[in-house]
Amino acid sequence: MSALPPRSRGVIALSEPNCTVCMLCVRECPDWCITIDSHVERVPAEGPGGRPRSVHVLDRFDIDYGLCMYCGICVEVCPFDALFWAPGTDYSAAEPEQLVHGKERLGEWLADAPSAPRDQGND
Template sequence: MIHGSIDLIEERCTSCMICARECPTWCITLTSHQEQTVPAPGARPRTHNVLDTFSIDWSLCMYCGVCIEQCPTDALVWGGAHVPSADRLVDLLHDREQLAPDAPRG
């Protein structure tokens, strides 16, 4: 497997923050909010996290794979394409749309 980029499979992400906490360079940032689920009759209400934002700063990333290894839901996976170089640092900050497995690289 080529370790060129990291893809986010958004529907698997539970916003647990493990990837951001375990990253040695703190290149991952995410925000979320809690929503209450409608319980089945007789059950108590439950809350779950909903992902609002997710980004990776490729100017900081070491491509070590710690975030991928630590993700309990396999929401982060190695992507095949390398992250293209950029003339500006701000262009190396990719959000969740750019981290989708089917997003164009470059």
């Protein structure tokens, strides 16, 4: 088997630190194959005179590849560069429910995404 081109559409990879839970990918997906859950946390004020703020923390980011039609709309609409195409193709499953991959698996695929940031926020 020959190697796939580096920018081939295999799977969608997630850069979890970049995801702000804006839900644009969920709203724009024509197949509704993306599921996101989050919770709100209060971040203390930074410096004197600052105010505490609320941030959404990502709890769940699932893509059902049994429904996904690989259109790439989610990758294109993400304003925070949290989604990338990765050339991976080894995600077959015996049962349809095994085609749902969560944020951990999507994060693993990020290492193979050619346009993804190389620094994963592990400083």
